[in-house]
Amino acid sequence: MIGPFLVQAGQMALVLLAAPLLTGLVRKVKARVQRRRGASVLQPYRDLRRLLSKEIVLAHNASWLFRTAPYLIFALTWVAAALIPTFATGLIFSWTGDLIAIIALLGAARFLLALAGMDIGTSFGGIGASREVMIASLAEPAMLMIILSLALIAGSTQLSTIAAFMLSPEAGLRVSLALSLLAFVVVALAENARIPVDNPATHLELTMVHEAMVLEYSGRHLAMIELAASLKLLVMISTMACIFFPFGLVTGDAGAGRYLIGIGVYLLKLAIAGTVLGCFEMSIAKMRVFRVPNLLGGALMLGLLATLLLFVSVGL
């Protein structure tokens, strides 16, 4: 009886602990590709500790929304991360929300972040929020179309069921899956403010989206937001791993050893994804903001195409 709760709690702790490591790894890979030594992969933890110990400098006209938003954003992202089968499918609470709900939770976090960006009343907060919602207005429907196509293939929007289906030999190779994967990668890049959509490393005013929204945050608030951003990257990669590369997932009841192997495989997947992401980010340039809609519109069309294919192929 206690076992499933332990797995759920273990997952929540694992994602929280692994998220900064993933961010650190991506930064390290990017530095190595640039032939720099780069900071240690543990640097994000140190950053968080430093931020937590600092005082907050709060703008005069910051409202309660500005002060509560970081905690809520973190909580929403964490709940989303807790619902994804990272190393085991049979999470005890995985039925509380399906993939649509997970995406909506991330959407709620973004909604709050955009509002917090506008709270101080600076032009940077406004520019970040306005661009963020523009990007989201295309990324979210693209994501939903991917979910629709997956749900049509697997007959479920429940991530554990989708993962189980993908593990079964029924899944096979499908055109729709390939289109969805491609669209998913584009959406994941946009959702996490990565190159080519946004650059997480700069504070160059004219290019930034995410960084502009959180410009006024400091101290423990900023720590919460940074942690939430790391978690979101992990959520996206875990979702992709769970759907498209579900091998190694622990299904059903298993012993502790099996779970340890599952965790190991999961961490390996994260490491591979982080390395690929770092190399990819270094291989292309950032896009102009108004070219981003073309990219995301392409992802939306890919998702729609995948769904349409499935709709018209039924009964053929």
Next chain:
Amino acid sequence: MIILTLLCPLLLGAIGIAAAASFAGEACRRERVLPAIYGASALLCALIAVLALASLGAAPSTITLPLGLPWVGARFRLDALSAFFLFVAGLGGAGASVYAIGYGRHETAPHRVLPFYPVFLAGLFLVLLADDAFTFLFDWELMSLASWALVIAHHRDPANTYAGYVYLLMAAFSGFTLLLAFGLLSGGTGGYSFDAMRAAHPSAVLAAPVLLLALLGAGSKAGLMPLHAWLPLAHPAAPSHVSALMSGVMTKVAVYAFIRIIFDLLGTTPWWTAVIVLALGGATAVLGVLYALMQHDLKRLLAYHTVENIGIIFIGLGLAMAFRANGFAAGAALALTAALFHVFNHAVFKSLLFFGAGAVLTATGERDMEHLGGLIHRMRISSFAFLVGCAAISALPPLNGFVSEWLTFQAILLRPDLPQWGLKIAIPADGALLALAAALAAACFVKAYGVTFLGRPRTAAAANAQDVDRFSLGTMLVFAAICLLAGMFPGAVIDMLAPVSTALLQARMPTQLGLPWETIIPIAASRSSYNGLLIFAFIASSTGIAVWAIHRFASHAVRRGPAWDCGFPDPSPITQYSADSFAQPIRRVFGASVFRSRETILMPPPGDLRPARIEKFSRDLIWDVCYAPVGTAVATAAQALNRLQFLTIRRYLAFVFLALIALLLALALWQ
């Protein structure tokens, strides 16, 4: 039960007459008249909501009153569909009435609002109870005319009289098309009671024109594109509690009319009718929210957003029609339940948002977002309630808007083996449009909330705002709580809707209440499930853990200072993002095609001291294509026919004679 339910709207009508009479008396009583009228309206609306809830599962009951046409009387019927919509209307009406006890005090012309308000409510309720075409149309017109009187309550503003004019035209159009629809439904027998229409089973040939007329009539009242033109003009023009009623309730009565005609009276429709409804619903949802994004008048933004939500409801109804046409009753039940759930949700959060806009209007005298800002500091409770409404309408979990959109997605995902290619393409396309509309809605409400309530005040009025009275605040908080509760316990709402779908489709969704942890499982546990209660609990506990951990281990120090803004903060509040600039990226992405929008930047040459200017142009294509030509044609025809008014008596007699000859000839040829 029906007698008691019917008594309430009749009493409301009597209150309206009493209100009119009271204003004939001396002025000093007016202070007491207002709470009495709104209080009595609130009580009667609440009573209707309770009665409707109680009679949801009961068998239909009918009654014939000796009103209206002398030899038949007026028939009324209370069945599950009526009961559900009566519940929604009663809830919205009660909220608006309580809100108005406080809000109405600021009314400059109460004698133009108070008499019509109860009559408007009575019209809303009577339409839902009517059981024959005459009673239905009479009450429909009563509702339209009473609300028209409320729209032009502040008739000195030319924008309002224009809104009233357009509204009156569209209302006449909708009444006229519904009259034709009922005429076709009654068929050759001429039985215009709904029972006779149900029994008549019109042929498949009739289905198309009836559907078209119902779409025109009910759709124009509900705000279906391209018949929405009156809605963003009229809804904001009325006093805010009336705007809430018009947006939250009256559009739902129009949805009721559509459901009553298509699902109840007409019987099963051919599959391609569903494609029309799906296409219109999808287009309405996306275009409605895009129009809303371009607005900077808070109430007009909300009105355009009503158009979007009507689109979402019609997507659900279209899916239900598609599934029903293919004999897939369980899917139809799911889609219809999703649509009706959204009806309930939208009535709640749109009322809440209009109450909030009314509070802003009371506190600042401004509806234009460009003159607001920073209200979160001065209107703490209103801003909180408005935030809940914004999150709910943006379909964010764990609030109620998410559940109905989630259910609609589940209906889209059902993918039964529909044999028709039209539906195979229309359904996923609608899925994409629904997703787009949902994402844009979130953008729209970040803008509405961010520009109005956050940031720094842009005018003195916004800087000196104060929160509103207790009645208004209480109503807003109650509606915000309903948003949360309906999101946490969606199973209760779904089960409430079961009698409706049983009555209309002979099928219902599985019982939800009683599942562990109040989960909702629309089809099967392996397919999809959602638990708003636990999601809320998880978010609350995770936030709690985060706050506790931070306050236990991290630094507590807080220093207040000026905004950082990359080191160059500008003290002037006009450097903030405005409503227009916030929407600019989306206008550039979507507006180029939808609004033909473009921008020109006039940059003076170096040395020239004039300021640089940016000018934006955009067109309302729907107005230009659908309405302007009709208006021009009518004007041209009137101009041409004007000459006929200045003829001699001989000529008029000649015309009469010629007309007679022509008619006789036509008759002779006919035979």
